[in-house]
Amino acid sequence: MHISSLLPLTLLLGSVSPANAIPVAEAAGGGIHARHGNNEYGSDLVSRGSSNANIVARDGPAFWMESIKHQGISPFGPSGYTTFRNVKDFGAKGDGVTDDTAAINNAISSGARCGQNCFSSTTTPAVVYFPSGTYVVSAPIFDYYNTIIIGNPNAMPVIKASSGFNGGYLIDGDPYFSADPNWPATTVFWRQVRNFVLDTTDVAAGTQISGIHWPTAQATSLQNIVFQLSADQGTEHQGIFCESGSAGFAGDLVFNGGKIGAALGNQQFTMRNLTFNNAVTAISHFWNWGWTYQEININNCQLGIDISTGGSDQQSVGSITLFDSSITNTPVAIKSARSDSSAPQTAGSIILENVALDNVGVVVEGPNSTVLAGTSGSSVIAAWGQGNQYTPAGPTKFASDLTPVSRPAGLLDGSKYYQRSKPQYESLSASSFSSVRDGGAKGDGTTDDTAALQSVINSAAGSGNVVYIDAGVYKVTSTLIIPANSKIVGEAYPVIMSSGDFFNNMDAPKPVIQVGQAGDQGQVELSDLILSTQGPQAGAILIEWNIASSSEPAGLWDVHARVGGFAGSQQTTTECAKTPNSSNVDNNCIAAYMLMHVTPSASNLYMENCWLWVSDHDVDVQSGSDGGQITIYSGRGLNIESTAGNIWLSGTSVEHSSLYQYQFASTKNHHFLKQEMLTQEVYRYYQPNPNALTPFTPNTAIHDPDFATSCSGSTGNCAMGWGLRVVNSTDLHVYGAGLYSFFNNYDATCSVYGGPQNCQSSIFSIEGTSAISVYNLNVLGSQSMVDKDGKSLASYSDNIGVFTNNIAYFTTN
Numbered sequence: 001m002h003i004s005s006l007l008p009l010t011l012l013l014g015s016v017s018p019a020n021a022i023p024v025a026e027a028a029g030g031g032i033h034a035r036h037g038n039n040e041y042g043s044d045l046v047s048r049g050s051s052n053a054n055i056v057a058r059d060g061p062a063f064w065m066e067s068i069k070h071q072g073i074s075p076f077g078p079s080g081y082t083t084f085r086n087v088k089d090f091g092a093k094g095d096g097v098t099d100d101t102a103a104i105n106n107a108i109s110s111g112a113r114c115g116q117n118c119f120s121s122t123t124t125p126a127v128v129y130f131p132s133g134t135y136v137v138s139a140p141i142f143d144y145y146n147t148i149i150i151g152n153p154n155a156m157p158v159i160k161a162s163s164g165f166n167g168g169y170l171i172d173g174d175p176y177f178s179a180d181p182n183w184p185a186t187t188v189f190w191r192q193v194r195n196f197v198l199d200t201t202d203v204a205a206g207t208q209i210s211g212i213h214w215p216t217a218q219a220t221s222l223q224n225i226v227f228q229l230s231a232d233q234g235t236e237h238q239g240i241f242c243e244s245g246s247a248g249f250a251g252d253l254v255f256n257g258g259k260i261g262a263a264l265g266n267q268q269f270t271m272r273n274l275t276f277n278n279a280v281t282a283i284s285h286f287w288n289w290g291w292t293y294q295e296i297n298i299n300n301c302q303l304g305i306d307i308s309t310g311g312s313d314q315q316s317v318g319s320i321t322l323f324d325s326s327i328t329n330t331p332v333a334i335k336s337a338r339s340d341s342s343a344p345q346t347a348g349s350i351i352l353e354n355v356a357l358d359n360v361g362v363v364v365e366g367p368n369s370t371v372l373a374g375t376s377g378s379s380v381i382a383a384w385g386q387g388n389q390y391t392p393a394g395p396t397k398f399a400s401d402l403t404p405v406s407r408p409a410g411l412l413d414g415s416k417y418y419q420r421s422k423p424q425y426e427s428l429s430a431s432s433f434s435s436v437r438d439g440g441a442k443g444d445g446t447t448d449d450t451a452a453l454q455s456v457i458n459s460a461a462g463s464g465n466v467v468y469i470d471a472g473v474y475k476v477t478s479t480l481i482i483p484a485n486s487k488i489v490g491e492a493y494p495v496i497m498s499s500g501d502f503f504n505n506m507d508a509p510k511p512v513i514q515v516g517q518a519g520d521q522g523q524v525e526l527s528d529l530i531l532s533t534q535g536p537q538a539g540a541i542l543i544e545w546n547i548a549s550s551s552e553p554a555g556l557w558d559v560h561a562r563v564g565g566f567a568g569s570q571q572t573t574t575e576c577a578k579t580p581n582s583s584n585v586d587n588n589c590i591a592a593y594m595l596m597h598v599t600p601s602a603s604n605l606y607m608e609n610c611w612l613w614v615s616d617h618d619v620d621v622q623s624g625s626d627g628g629q630i631t632i633y634s635g636r637g638l639n640i641e642s643t644a645g646n647i648w649l650s651g652t653s654v655e656h657s658s659l660y661q662y663q664f665a666s667t668k669n670h671h672f673l674k675q676e677m678l679t680q681e682v683y684r685y686y687q688p689n690p691n692a693l694t695p696f697t698p699n700t701a702i703h704d705p706d707f708a709t710s711c712s713g714s715t716g717n718c719a720m721g722w723g724l725r726v727v728n729s730t731d732l733h734v735y736g737a738g739l740y741s742f743f744n745n746y747d748a749t750c751s752v753y754g755g756p757q758n759c760q761s762s763i764f765s766i767e768g769t770s771a772i773s774v775y776n777l778n779v780l781g782s783q784s785m786v787d788k789d790g791k792s793l794a795s796y797s798d799n800i801g802v803f804t805n806n807i808a809y810f811t812t813n
């Protein structure tokens, strides 16, 4: 993430490889605006041919969110601030005729929100709601910071560009406002768009227009969107235009028509359940480090996925992992610039697993010739890849079939991996929700809401209601117990924030929320929440997950941890400014013991788009040359000790804890995990000042790493938090991982492209473990890319990639 939250953009450009600089420079220099600009393309009023589908919004049942009482607040925001906005209350008609642009933009921007000239903010969250209808717009809808834009999922509203549309995007999900971007894409957090039809078919085919501009970072998502684009000859329409950022998740998207369905550049992304029909090119990458595609269905396109950008001498696309997907009636599935002599060495790495083909002439087209031929009939690619492999010795350059992962049965739904999108409870009515404010919780950041929250949670679990946490900051002073069969959904990312002595003893850690007791069975669903802490909380475990779910897996969607660095945390630039010149730890800046603990008795847990973040900068600081850098300590990231396993991590990330980000310890029984992009972005910004031995003492009861022993006698940056540690476990299958270490004591020299890659010696440790496989491992800033039982198996220098270094296929087998 956020290189650019810490460095001026010019420095950012300097730290990006030449290939990657192309799209970023565009972002900085306004090239995007020139290409997708305003007046130069927007004004021809061409009457449309009949080939474009005439999308008319359906009527349908109202959504509970429309009628539920709206009483969210922002205790640290402007006084009288309103979180929920129905665009019709701002004058939008949705009648398919009226120009609703101004009304919609008012709904988003009203009330001193974080827009132009605001770097970032946690204090003005909003839900902007669209009832069903057809909303004609003549210019972009400008998204603001910390905004969730939601349409009625029961009858998806259509946002329709007028024929004279003036601008590059129907929704500008990250407006730059000026050539100097308002907020760098890598600091765009907590943003969603869901349940819409974005229709550009009234705009002339030859006009450049995109459904959504989406350069974003962590904790952002697109869900359940249909892009209705011109399929006429010469179409210049695009669905998604995303040229930079550090995201993120997108799922349940359908693209009809267009020159390019999704035009993509970003460090990494997880995209799941996307269908492309009748595009010229379904997906085109400007650049990336690693991309995970699950359940991508490409039908009747000329080209499936183009990763050839930059050409063979200067490839700008690092890697893609594509699985459980299909490609039909498409002459070329993937276009690659990789060859034996292409550069950078590992760029253009591809992994395909369980990809069904029907009438695909060429599966992988190389720069000079076919690398993998297709078939006129139907067939399935069990597994194929190109890049560098370690099995576990290596590197070997390959472009050939692979033995597919032996998929643990418990992770499957049929032959594919289980997947489940965030529940929206669209068939329920408002009376099926229990508001915590109705139940007496204040959410004002000051009142102790422990008892009120617990009482609503308990009674909802009894009645079968869904707990609705109205927007606000809810202070708790002891553990909240979430019983089996609870469902909890937040409005505008409400914050549950622990506070006080109960959570501040690192020798007696306590969960902030405890999901079930050890041994409990049952299903639990949580979505759209932030867990957090206030002031020193050295014993706080933000989430303790004990539930074993027997039938439908339990799930977490858009549930994030955030400690330090926001208004109300009492760990801002005032209290916890960075300390590069001091080795003293300020105990007031120890924010958590562990971010999430999945305990031995837990199993069957699906997590999607969850970001467990120890803040590296103060999100509510609007200026300052260093972007408000702070030093906040958390002992551990996500610790999974489930013995039965069956854990799916889809598009999760964990950042900045001391000892490790992800740890899988003593997980047995052959059911484990499909870990998608991205494992994490380490970014231990202060280490090695102090190193991972401070301030937390390793606790063997929870399998902490013992750096004092493992690093004894070693030189270099050894005692640094692991990005990914797997101990005494089996059957861990990773479909795309990013392990990044950008800094040493706030200095990024160790990770620059072509530089020493010595921010830390090692980042990924496998100990006493078997049956682990990793597709497209992308590593930055670490000398060793993977260690087994204390020995490095792969050096970064053998696997140079676009910016991160890449191993396409690693297996312990």
Ligand SMILES: *[C@@H]1O[C@H](CO)[C@@H](O)[C@H](O)[C@H]1NC(C)=O
Pocket (backbone or CB within 6 Å): 224, 225, 252, 253, 254, 273, 419, 420, 421
């Ligand atoms: C995939 O997306 C489509 C379109 O939104 C949806 O109908 C379908 O249920 C989704 N599939 C899964 C497995 O979620």
Ligand SMILES: *[C@@H]1O[C@H](CO)[C@@H](O)[C@H](O)[C@H]1NC(C)=O
Pocket (backbone or CB within 6 Å): 312, 337, 338, 339, 340, 341, 342, 367, 368
């Ligand atoms: C393509 O073929 C030409 C001629 O054989 C060769 O010189 C060139 O290196 C090849 N390019 C790549 C990227 O393999």
Ligand SMILES: *[C@@H]1O[C@H](CO)[C@@H](O)[C@H](O)[C@H]1NC(C)=O
Pocket (backbone or CB within 6 Å): 578, 579, 580, 581
């Ligand atoms: C740390 O010391 C350097 C060199 O003396 C100085 O330039 C810098 O401002 C100091 N940083 C902080 C945060 O005190």
Ligand SMILES: *[C@@H]1O[C@H](CO)[C@@H](O)[C@H](O)[C@H]1NC(C)=O
Pocket (backbone or CB within 6 Å): 665, 666, 703, 704, 727, 728, 768
């Ligand atoms: C892994 O298992 C070995 C052998 O049983 C044991 O000695 C070691 O302590 C275990 N490691 C951890 C971190 O639990």
